[in-house]
Amino acid sequence: MAELPKSIRDLVEAFERLPGIGPKSATRLVFYLLNTPVAYTKDLGQMVAEIKSKVKTCKVCYNMGEDDLCGVCKSDKRKKNMICVVERVVDLLAIENVGGFVGVYHVLGGSINPLDHVGPDDLKILELISRVKKLSETEDEIEVILASNPTMEGEATALYIKKKLEDLGIENLKLTRIGSGLPIGSDLEYADSATVARAMEGRREV
Amino acid sequence: MAELPKSIRDLVEAFERLPGIGPKSATRLVFYLLNTPVAYTKDLGQMVAEIKSKVKTCKVCYNMGEDDLCGVCKSDKRKKNMICVVERVVDLLAIENVGGFVGVYHVLGGSINPLDHVGPDDLKILELISRVKKLSETEDEIEVILASNPTMEGEATALYIKKKLEDLGIENLKLTRIGSGLPIGSDLEYADSATVARAMEGRREV
Numbered sequence: 001m002a003e004l005p006k007s008i009r010d011l012v013e014a015f016e017r018l019p020g021i022g023p024k025s026a027t028r029l030v031f032y033l034l035n036t037p038v039a040y041t042k043d044l045g046q047m048v049a050e051i052k053s054k055v056k057t058c059k060v061c062y063n064m065g066e067d068d069l070c071g072v073c074k075s076d077k078r079k080k081n082m083i084c085v086v087e088r089v090v091d092l093l094a095i096e097n098v099g100g101f102v103g104v105y106h107v108l109g110g111s112i113n114p115l116d117h118v119g120p121d122d123l124k125i126l127e128l129i130s131r132v133k134k135l136s137e138t139e140d141e142i143e144v145i146l147a148s149n150p151t152m153e154g155e156a157t158a159l160y161i162k163k164k165l166e167d168l169g170i171e172n173l174k175l176t177r178i179g180s181g182l183p184i185g186s187d188l189e190y191a192d193s194a195t196v197a198r199a200m201e202g203r204r205e206v
Numbered sequence: 207m208a209e210l211p212k213s214i215r216d217l218v219e220a221f222e223r224l225p226g227i228g229p230k231s232a233t234r235l236v237f238y239l240l241n242t243p244v245a246y247t248k249d250l251g252q253m254v255a256e257i258k259s260k261v262k263t264c265k266v267c268y269n270m271g272e273d274d275l276c277g278v279c280k281s282d283k284r285k286k287n288m289i290c291v292v293e294r295v296v297d298l299l300a301i302e303n304v305g306g307f308v309g310v311y312h313v314l315g316g317s318i319n320p321l322d323h324v325g326p327d328d329l330k331i332l333e334l335i336s337r338v339k340k341l342s343e344t345e346d347e348i349e350v351i352l353a354s355n356p357t358m359e360g361e362a363t364a365l366y367i368k369k370k371l372e373d374l375g376i377e378n379l380k381l382t383r384i385g386s387g388l389p390i391g392s393d394l395e396y397a398d399s400a401t402v403a404r405a406m407e408g409r410r411e412v
Contacts, residue, residue, distance in 0.1 A: 004299070005272040007260040011253045017246065019238050025226060030257065031296060032225050034270070038258045040223065047217045049251025051236065052244045054213040064240070066211040090237060093210070 008034075060131070062107040062124050064089050072096075072104055079103045081139040085128060085161065086147050087111050087154060095147070103145070106131065111153035112160060120160055129164055136170045143174040150180040150198070214240075266337070268313040268330050270295050278302075278310055285309045287345040291334060291367065292353050293317050293360060301353070309351070312337065317359035318366060326366055335370055342376045349380040356386045356404070 004012075008030055015026035033041050057063075058070035061083075065071060072078055072092075082103025086092050092105050108123040120126075128144075135142055146161060148154035162175055181199035182191055191199075210218075214236055221232035239247050263269075264276035267289075271277060278284055278298075288309025292298050298311050314329040326332075334350075341348055352367060354360035368381055387405035388397055397405075 005261055005270055005277075007253070007257060007272060008270065011250075011257055014246075014250045014253055017242075018235055020231060020234065027296075027299075028226065029224055033254065033257055034261055036223075040220075041258050042255045044217075044220045045251045045253070045255025047213070047220055047251070048239065048254060049248045051213060051217055051239055052247050055211055055240055064211060064214065066213060071211075090233075093233075 061105045062109065062127070063092055063105055077102070081135060081141060082143045082145070083128075083132070083135075084145040084147050085158075087149055087157070091147065091149070103143070108148065108157065111148055111151070111157040113153045123157070125161060125164065128161065129168065132165060132170070132173070133168055136168070136173065141172045141174070142170065143176065145176050145178065147178045150178075267311045268315060268333070269298055269311055283308070287341060287347060288349045288351070289334075289338070289341075290351040290353050291364075293355055293363070297353065297355070309349070314354070314363065317354055317357070317363040319359045329363070331367060331370065334367065335374065338371060338376070338379070339374055342374070342379065347378045347380070348376065349382065351382050351384065353384045356384075 011030050011033075012023070012026045015021055015029050016023055018026075021029070033044075054066065055064050056066060056068065058065050058073055059068050060073045061070060063070035063072060065074075067074075079102050083106050084092075084095065084101065084103055085106045085108060086095070087108050087110055089107055092107060095101050095105075106124065106128050108125065108128070110118055110123055112118060112120055112123065132142060132144060144161075144165060146158040148157045148161075158177055165173065165175060179202055180195075181202050182188065182195060188196065217236050217239075218229070218232045221227055221235050222229055224232075227235070239250075260272065261270050262272060262274065264271050264279055265274050266279045267276060269276035269278060271280075273280075285308050289312050290298075290301065290307065290309055291312045291314060292301070293314050293316055295313055298313060301307050301311075312330065312334050314331065314334070316324055316329055318324060318326055318329065338348060338350060350367075350371060352364040354363045354367075364383055371379065371381060385408055386401075387408050388394065388401060394402065
């Protein structure tokens with residue numbers, strides 16, 4: 001790459017830092033940009049430069065938004081006493097994309113993972129506890145759906161939160177965990193044994 | 207995606223216009239940016255916005271550079287009487303990455319392709335002709351290596367240039383075409399018939 005101008009090499013290097021983009025794709029992106037109208041590169045550049053200052057974190061649920069409250073928390077159509085606890089905003093989006101969920105969310109910001117030095121205090125767990133506590137003063141019934149991922153870390157996080165919420169001693173607090181088992185359209189034959197075991201455990205009357 | 211803030215949706219859409227980036231990767235990129243230090247997003251944004259104004263086209267060979275002359279044309283170690291004609295800058299880079307080529311280049315900007323309405327006048331062919339003509343006034347021997355791609359369009363382009371250069375009637379002008387055949391490490395068994403035919407045609411004494 002010695003023959004490429006410095007500005008191109010610098011941009012290729014910057015693109016390479018993005019996830020899923022290696023040296024070849026990065027070069028391809030830069031050459032594509034060089035062949036697009038200048039209005040696009042200017043707009044894209046400005047949006048990238050400003051994105052972090054434009055996006056705010058919701059003060060209630062830690063979802064992303066452009067104001068103090070996110071779109072979900074702002075809506076008066078959502079049940080504020082049904083809180084779905086997720087690890088990340090992308091998980092929230094996955095549930096929103098399905099549609100049909102009428103409650104609100106609480107974004108933890110990850111899962112408890114000692115190997116990565118992520119403890120309960122690095123997540124928005126204390127915030128969840130006090131949110132539920134405060135909610136219990138005005139709401140008769142509260143449901144907290146623990147929707148952290150069905151991984152080792154996600155399960156540990158769900159268990160930890162379950163214990164902490166139970167310690168509050170709130171009456172009429174319903175704690176649920178999202179269902180695990182075989183994904184729809186999959187084959188028992190090809191499923192991994194942990195998933196099959198969980199599917200057997202989670203069997204329901206029909 | 208209804209619940210994402212507008213600035214995120216806009217950036218996702220802008221990223222989707224890039225080659226090889228679909229809605230999922232675009233979203234992933236934006237979330238990655240939201241979690242990186244603000245210095246990186248600012249730098250990346252500025253570089254993207256400025257790239258088109260920073261990169262210039264070499265006046266001699268139409269390679270990219272930051273001045274009137276590109277790095278190859280500037281170098282006094284390159285033989286100016288050995289011109290490798292390529293379709294695009296990426297092809298030039300492929301040859302440079304191999305190393306060992308001591309001549310200079312001429313970037314056509316594409317290949318003759320009637321279906322895409324690209325005719326000889328849309329490429330830097332006239333510029334190549336006059337470059338070779340001018341060179342013949344000072345150089346005793348000139349070699350032009352036709353390195354357009356071994357596709358239908360690339361072959362047509364090479365043939366067209368060959369004819370035009372022969373029409374100049376320059377003595378000691380050597381015209382060559384890059385070799386085609388089986389790629390190194392490939393298998394005769396799995397090669398397509400056009401490649402095998404070309405490999406047979408291009409056989410050499412050993």
